[in-house]
Every structure is written in C-alpha cells, then in structure tokens.
Amino acid sequence: MTESRLTNTLLTLLTYAVAIVMFFPILWMFLTAFKTEQTAFDIVPHFLFTPTLDSFKLALAQGNGYWHYAFNSALSAVASTLIGLVLAVPAAYAMAFFPSKRTDFTLVWMVSTKFIPAVGVLIPVFMVYKSLGLLDNIWGLTMLFTAMNLPLIVWMVYSYFKDIPKDIIEAADIDGAGTLQTMVKVVLPLALPGLASTGLLALILAWNESFWSLTMTDHKAATLAVFIASFKSAEGLFWAKMSAASVLTVTPIIILGWFAQRQMVRGLTFGAVK
Amino acid sequence: MSFAAKSRPTEPGAYNQPAPRGRSTRVRRQRVRAAWLFLTPMLIVLALVAGWPLLRTFWFSVTDATLNSMEGANFIGFENYLIHDAGGWYGLLADPEWWNAVWNTLYFTGVSVGLESVLGIIVALVLNAEFRGRTLVRAAILIPWAIPTIVSAKIWAWMLNDQFGILNHLFMTLGLIDAPLAWTADASLSMWAVIMVDVWKATPFVALLVLAALQMLPSDCYEAAKVDGISPLKVFFRVTLPLIMPALLVAIIFRALDALRVFDVIYVLTSNSSSTMTMSVYARQQLVEFQDVGYGSAASTLLFLIIALVSIAYLYLGRRQLGGDT
Numbered sequence: 001m002t003e004s005r006l007t008n009t010l011l012t013l014l015t016y017a018v019a020i021v022m023f024f025p026i027l028w029m030f031l032t033a034f035k036t037e038q039t040a041f042d043i044v045p046h047f048l049f050t051p052t053l054d055s056f057k058l059a060l061a062q063g064n065g066y067w068h069y070a071f072n073s074a075l076s077a078v079a080s081t082l083i084g085l086v087l088a089v090p091a092a093y094a095m096a097f098f099p100s101k102r103t104d105f106t107l108v109w110m111v112s113t114k115f116i117p118a119v120g121v122l123i124p125v126f127m128v129y130k131s132l133g134l135l136d137n138i139w140g141l142t143m144l145f146t147a148m149n150l151p152l153i154v155w156m157v158y159s160y161f162k163d164i165p166k167d168i169i170e171a172a173d174i175d176g177a178g179t180l181q182t183m184v185k186v187v188l189p190l191a192l193p194g195l196a197s198t199g200l201l202a203l204i205l206a207w208n209e210s211f212w213s214l215t216m217t218d219h220k221a222a223t224l225a226v227f228i229a230s231f232k233s234a235e236g237l238f239w240a241k242m243s244a245a246s247v248l249t250v251t252p253i254i255i256l257g258w259f260a261q262r263q264m265v266r267g268l269t270f271g272a273v274k
Numbered sequence: 275m276s277f278a279a280k281s282r283p284t285e286p287g288a289y290n291q292p293a294p295r296g297r298s299t300r301v302r303r304q305r306v307r308a309a310w311l312f313l314t315p316m317l318i319v320l321a322l323v324a325g326w327p328l329l330r331t332f333w334f335s336v337t338d339a340t341l342n343s344m345e346g347a348n349f350i351g352f353e354n355y356l357i358h359d360a361g362g363w364y365g366l367l368a369d370p371e372w373w374n375a376v377w378n379t380l381y382f383t384g385v386s387v388g389l390e391s392v393l394g395i396i397v398a399l400v401l402n403a404e405f406r407g408r409t410l411v412r413a414a415i416l417i418p419w420a421i422p423t424i425v426s427a428k429i430w431a432w433m434l435n436d437q438f439g440i441l442n443h444l445f446m447t448l449g450l451i452d453a454p455l456a457w458t459a460d461a462s463l464s465m466w467a468v469i470m471v472d473v474w475k476a477t478p479f480v481a482l483l484v485l486a487a488l489q490m491l492p493s494d495c496y497e498a499a500k501v502d503g504i505s506p507l508k509v510f511f512r513v514t515l516p517l518i519m520p521a522l523l524v525a526i527i528f529r530a531l532d533a534l535r536v537f538d539v540i541y542v543l544t545s546n547s548s549s550t551m552t553m554s555v556y557a558r559q560q561l562v563e564f565q566d567v568g569y570g571s572a573a574s575t576l577l578f579l580i581i582a583l584v585s586i587a588y589l590y591l592g593r594r595q596l597g598g599d600t
Contacts, residue, residue, distance in 0.1 A: 008403075015400045015411060022397075023414040025474065026421075028440055029429045045440045087319055090312030098309040106313065113324040115581045117535040119554045120574030123567055124330035125323075127344060147323030154316060173301060179308040208422035210538055225424050239432050246429060250421045257420035258413065 026250075032243035040240040059244040062230060064219070066248055069227035072138055076223060077206035080145035081153075081199050087146070088153040089195070093183050095154075096161035097169055107158075110151045118211045129216060138221040141213065145206040153202055160194030161187065204256055224249045328578070334571035341565035354572035366572050374548060375556035375573075376580075382465065382540075382552060383533035386472045390529055391522065393473065394480025398518075399510075401481065402488045419478035427542035430471045434458055434543070461549040468540050468550055472533070480525045487521035488514075523592045527585065534581050553577045 032040050034051035060066045095103045125144070126135075134140030164187060172182040188195070210225035217226060228249060231242035335354055339347035356365040366372050401412055418426065433441050434457040442454040457467040491514070499509045537554040544550045546559050557577060561570030 008405075011400060011403055012405045015403070015405060018397055018400060019411040019414045022418055022474070022478070025426070025429050025433060026414075026417055028433060029425075032432070041438050045438075045443050087316045091316035094309035094312035098305045100306075100309070106317070110316075110320060112582065113320055115531065115578060115585060116324055116328055117537075117554050117557070117574060117577050117581070119535075119537060119558045119561070120331055120571075120578055121324070121327035122558070123334065123341075123561055123571070124327035127330075128327070143323065147319060150316065150320060179304065204420065208420075210422060210424040214424075225422065228422070228424050228428060231428070239435075239438075242428060243432070246425045250425055253420055253422070254417060257416070 029243045029246050029250075032240055033247045034244075035240050037237035037240045040243075041237060055240040055244040056248070059241045059248065062241065062245065063227060064222065066227065066245070069222055069224045070248075072141075072217075072221055073207055073223040073225075076138055076142045076145055076221075077203050079139075079142045080149065080206050081202040083142070083146045084149050084153045084202055085157075085195065085199060088150060088157050089188070090183070092154050092157035092161055093187065096158050096164075097166065097187075107155070110154060113147075114151055122215060126215070135216060136218045136221045138217075141216055141221055141223070144212045144216065145209060148209065148212070149202045149205055152205070153198055156198040156201070157191070157195065160191045160198070163194075164190050200256060200259065204253055207253055331571045331574050331578075334567050335575045336572075337568050339567040339571070341561075341567055344567065347568070350568070354568045355576075366569065366576065371548070371551075372556060372573065375551045375553045378465070378550060379534060379536070379552040379554075382469060382472070382536060382550075383530055386469045386476070387526060387529045387533055389469070389473045390477050390480045391526060393477045394525065395484055395518075395522070397477060397481035398484035398488055399514075401485055416478045416482065418475050419482075423475070423538045424542065426475050427471065427539045430467075430474075431458065431543055434467055458543050461547070464544045464547060464550050468543055471539055471543065472536070475539070476529055476532075480522075480529065483521045483525040484518055487518040491517050527588050527592070530588070531581065531585060534584065535577070553580070 031047070033055055034053070035046070035049060036052055036054055039046060039049055063069070095106065129135050129137075129140055132140075134143075168186060168190070169182060172186045177185070207224070209223075210229075213223040213225040214229055217223060228242070228245055231238045231245060334347070336349060336351060337347035338350050338353075352365075354365055356363065356367040358364075362368075397415060401408070401415070405411075433439050436442060436454050436456040436459070439454075439457070441457070442451070445451045446454070455463060458464050495513050495517075496509065499513060504512075535554055536552050537558070540550050540552055540555055541558075546555060546563075551559075553573065554577065557570050557573040559570075560566050560573055564570070
C-alpha cells in the first residue's frame with residue numbers, strides 16, 4: 001500500500017517536471033516580453049523584475065504595425081477555411097454517401113499531395129503567381145492556404161459524414177428530396193459539430209503557416225509570420241520586442257486551441273484516431 | 275437501364291430498397307451525376323495548386339533552367355541528376371553536398387521521431403494517471419505544438435543564444451557545462467539543437483495520439499494483470515504497448531512525413547549551415563540562392579520520390595504488422 005503511494009507521488013512529481021520542461025520556453029517568452037531590451041540582455045537572466053509594457057508598445061508599431069499583419073492573418077485564415085469547407089463538403093458528401101470504385105483512389109491521391117515538399121513547388125507557384133499578379137496579394141495567399149488544408153478538411157468531413165447512418169439519406173430520398181436538398185437540410189445540420197471543429201483546426205493551421213507567407217508576401221499582404229520574421233539582429237536589440245510580438249501572435253491560437261484539443265487530434269491524423 | 279442496376283448489385287452505397295426499379299435507377303443515375311458534380315471543384319483546385327506545380331517541377335528537373343532564363347530552358351535529359359563528363363561523374367547523384375543533405379535528413383528524422391515516440395509514450399502514460407491539476411498540466415504540455423513553428427524557432431534561438439541565452443545560464447548554474455556553448459554555430463552541436471527543438475515541439479503531438487488510445491483501453495486487462503501480480507513493466511510491454519501500437523504507428527508516419535520535409539525550424543536556427551542542411555534546405559538554396567532551377571528541381575523531385583517511397587513502404591509494412599486491419 002505504502003509502496004504504491006510512493007510510486008504515485010513519484011509519478012506525480014515526474015508529471016510536474018515534464019510539464020515544467022515543456023512549458024518553460026513559453027513561460028520564458030512571456031517573461032521576456034514584459035522586460036526591456038536591456039533587462040532581457042543581462043548576463044544573469046532575471047526571473048523577478050519590474051514588468052513593463054514598453055516592448056509591447058514597440059512591437060505593436062514594428063513594420064506596418066501589428067494590426068496590419070494580424071488583419072491579413074485573420075482574413076486569410078478565415079477566408080481559406082470557408083472556401084475550403086465550401087469545396088470540401090460536397091466532395092466529402094459524394095465520397096461518403098455515393099462511393100464508387102474510384103473513391104479510394106481519389107482519397108489516396110488527395111492525401112498524396114501532402115507528400116509534396118513546399119520548397120519543391122515553390123518556383124512553379126511563384127512563376128504562375130507572378131504572371132497572374134498574385135504576389136503579395138492576400139487572395140493569392142488565401143488560395144494557397146485553401147489548397148494546403150483541403151486534403152485534411154475533406155478527409156475530416158468525410159470521416160464525420162461516414163458516422164451518419166445512411167438510412168437518413170434513404171428516408172429523405174423516399175420523401176422526394178433532391179440530392180442538394182438532402183445534403184443542406186438533412187446531413188449538414190447533423191454534421192455541424194464536426195464541421196465546426198474541422199473549421200477550427202483549419203483556421204489554426206492557416207494562422208500558423210509560415211513558409212508560403214514568407215515567400216509569397218512582402219508588404220501589402222504580409223501576415224504575422226512575416227511580422228515575426230522581421231525581428232532580426234540587423235535592427236539592434238530585438239529579443240524583448242520579438243517576444244512581445246510572439247505573445248501577441250500565439251495568444252489567439254492558445255485560446256482557440258484550448259477549445260479544439262480533441263478535434264485537433266482527429267484532424268491531424270486524418271480521422272485515424274477519434 | 276435495369277442492366278446497370280443488376281450488374282453492380284453489391285456496389286457499396288447502392289441502396290437496393292424495394293422501390294420500383296425505374297425510380298431506383300433514375301435516382302442512382304442522378305446520384306452518379308451529383309457525385310461528379312460535387313467532387314469536381316475540389317479535384318480541380320488540388321490539381322491546379324498542387325498537381326500542376328509538381329509536374330512543372332518534374333519538367334524543370336530535366337532542363338537547364340535558371341531563375342533568369344525560365345522561358346529559354348532546354349531539355350537536357352537527366353544531366354541534372356547524373357552525367358558522365360570529362361572523366362568524372364557530375365550531377366545531383368554525384369554531389370557529396372546532396373548526399374550530406376540526404377544523410378542529415380534521415381538522421382534528423384530517425385533520431386527526432388524516435389525520441390518523440392519514446393517521450394510521447396511516457397508523457398501520455400503520465401497524463402493518463404489521475405492527479406491534481408491534470409487538466410491544466412495537460413494543456414501546458416500541449417501548447418508547444420499549437421504555436422507557429424516560426425515563433426517556436428525564434429524563441430529557441432533566443433534561449434540558445436550563446437551569450438545571453440537562458441539555457442547556457444541554467445546549465446552552467448547546474449554545473450553541467452563549464453563554459454557557454456555555441457548551440458547553433460558549433461557544427462557538432464547544431465544538429466542536436468534542432469533535434470531538441472523539434473522534439474520539444476512535436477512530442478505533445480505523439481503524446482496526444484497515444485493518450486487518446488490509452489483512454490480507450492479496456493481496464494479489465496489491467497485488473498487481471500494486477501491480480502496476477504505481474505510487474506508493471508511487463509504489463510506495459512505485453513499489454514499496453516501492443517494495444518496502443520496502431521495509434522503510435524499513425525503518429526510516427528505523420529511525424530516522419532513532416533520530419534523528412536523539415537525546413538523552417540532548421541532555416542531559422544542554423545540557416546544554410548552544412549552540418550544541419552536537410553534536403554528541403556538544400557533544394558531551396560539551389561533554387562533561390564544559386565538560382566539553378568534545373569538542379570534545384572531535380573533535388574525537389576528526388577525529395578518527393580523519397581517521401582512517397584518511405585510512406586508507401588511504411589503503410590505496407592504497418593498494414594502487415596497490424597494484420598487484418600485493412
């Protein structure tokens with residue numbers, strides 16, 4: 001009995017230790033954000049200090065100002081998620097309710113686009129965008145985010161649709177409802193919680209994207225990734241400002257992520273783990 | 275009309291309800307049309323934004339294109355890959371830098387995914403136990419994975435800073451090291467630095483998947499093992515591990531796919547340093563900095579093929595090992 005209690009105490013201590021190690025970098029980011037550049041650069045790092053909002057003020061004014069980047073990030077994330085859902089719902093519906101011999105192939109082909117390294121298609125995409133005038137354009141970036149998340153969205157929605165009993169579709173058929181009507185009026189309301197969490201996940205992934213944001217935008221359509229990357233040593237001391245900017249960037253995601261914990265597992269594994 | 279209905283009676287999703295045959299055929303044909311109509315937009319978008327650029331990359335890889343002369347590119351066969359010229363072998367496959375990048379990528383993938391699996395299982399086991407403040411601890415552990423890579427890479431660059439970084443300070447205070455280490459600049463350390471950052475960021479992902487699997491395990495297995503007095507370690511290897519294996523395999527393939535393509539964390543921390551150069555970083559350097567589109571595209575093509583090969587092999591083996599779970 002005492003032995004098992006000892007094991008339990010040790011296990012709990014181990015848990016707290018793991019949590020502290022995992023959380024420490026985040027904590028350090030938050031602490032640095034409330035320092036001045038000078039305090040941040042002291043040889044002996046401080047855990048106790050007088051917090052100041054100076055770095056936040058400086059970070060908010062960096063480049064085009066935080067809100068410019070945040071607006072672009074929010075717009076591209078929300079728009080790409082909505083467009084993705086509009087494209088994905090009918091596709092997933094077709095595959096879940098009217099499967100054919102080609103359905104498996106379509107699913108595999110769709111997922112195989114995720115094998116493509118972003119670097120590998122950079123030049124062709126860049127050239128097409130240049131000739132279409134989509135460089136540094138928020139809708140051009142939105143389109144890339146849509147394509148990036150589309151396989152995941154389709155797969156997730158597909159896995160939610162699969163859970164809906166087919167009898168419901170049959171019943172709607174017998175009542176003489178058309179395919180579109182059945183989808184919109186019968187199936188979508190049932191899958192609404194699933195659609196919501198899929199959307200939430202796509203939103204987070206688009207908000208966190210950095211490769212395409214950094215290569216395809218520059219100024220006008222620059223997102224928060226560009227904002228964070230703009231803190232460089234060429235501009236002198238910047239660690240406190242950068243930490244403040246990071247805090248401003250991750251806070252919305254941490255809040256959203258809190259609500260989406262479970263759904264994120266399902267989404268990131270293409271529904272393999274529920 | 276009725277032929278179509280009869281010839282595919284067992285097609286999944288074909289509802290053979292006892293409705294009049296004429297009506298059911300009409301409904302089915304309408305469904306097939308709707309299915310195509312529904313699928314087409316998604317297929318077109320993916321083909322345009324993913325398929326087409328990939329085909330272009332294949333094409334560039336067999337030309338002598340450079341960033342300045344994309345239009346005037348000539349077909350040169352597989353010379354970007356391998357060519358025997360003037361008594362020596364040239365091209366990507368004869369480039370030691372490329373093989374260094376391949377080795378680095380495989381090393382990075384093997385070590386980081388291996389560590390993430392082991393640590394992920396431990397974290398999941400710990401989180402699966404009941405203790406005070408579990409919800410909070412769970413959320414704290416998951417955060418690293420939910421924040422943008424660019425942010426985590428920058429934060430770690432700050433913590434790993436050789437003069438002012440907290441990590442050197444902590445290690446020196448604890449007496450682990452005598453002098454500050456140049457984590458990202460020292461060739462022998464930088465690979466471990468990027469692996470550490472990746473492990474920190476991705477362990478929560480593995481833990482989350484394993485935890486989900488743990489919570490679905492039947493508790494009677496454990497009760498039985500407890501009654502029989504089997505040691506906890508034995509229980510883990512004989513009972514728990516086989517049961518969470520499917521979830522673990524899923525986690526590993528997703529992590530491996532990301533690790534094989536790894537770019538941003540390495541680029542932010544160590545830029546183009548050859549001791550951490552992965553295939554993606556190599557391809558970007560050829561494409562953007564050396565402006566050699568043909569050669570860089572050849573590297574991208576090989577990278578794509580390697581990833582496809584690894585995934586297919588893994589899925590094949592995984593399916594066989596899981597047996598029957600097809």
